[in-house]
Amino acid sequence: MAKTNYLGMTLNERLFTAGILDEFDAAIDDNNRARVVELLGSVEVDNPHGIADSLLGSGYVCWFCGEGIEQHGRQALAIGLSDLWSDQCDEPPTQIIYAHFDCAQKRMGGSSMALEQVVLFPPAPET
Numbered sequence: 001m002a003k004t005n006y007l008g009m010t011l012n013e014r015l016f017t018a019g020i021l022d023e024f025d026a027a028i029d030d031n032n033r034a035r036v037v038e039l040l041g042s043v044e045v046d047n048p049h050g051i052a053d054s055l056l057g058s059g060y061v062c063w064f065c066g067e068g069i070e071q072h073g074r075q076a077l078a079i080g081l082s083d084l085w086s087d088q089c090d091e092p093p094t095q096i097i098y099a100h101f102d103c104a105q106k107r108m109g110g111s112s113m114a115l116e117q118v119v120l121f122p123p124a125p126e127t
């Protein structure tokens with residue numbers, strides 16, 4: 001079978017031509033990011049991850065509750081984890097996890113300390 005030339009086609013035209021438009025719509029409905037990216041890649045779009053982000057949202061998922069994190073929704077955190085004693089002092093390997101602030105506050109209650117909302121989300125200075 002000849003390779004399809006997708007140049008100059010819109011995304012919908014590409015998906016239709018490839019016969020995967022319904023499958024693509026189903027993947028969007030299911031919020032199946034991996035499948036969306038895969039289908040976009042199969043019709044040779046330049047930036048499948050970027051397009052998936054714009055169709056499905058940022059892709060940030062709360063570590064604790066598993067729900068998506070909206071940029072202008074609830075307060076949210078990026079939490080960096082690394083080996084405290086790493087000998088790579090400047091930039092130790094770090095894992096970043098994302099969480100709604102209220103989920104993190106509930107689940108990361110310390111024995112004697114708490115997450116400090118006022119430090120993490122200082123009130124906007126008055127103008």
Ligand SMILES: [Zn+2]
Pocket residue numbers: 062063064065066067099100103
């Ligand atoms: Zn959450």
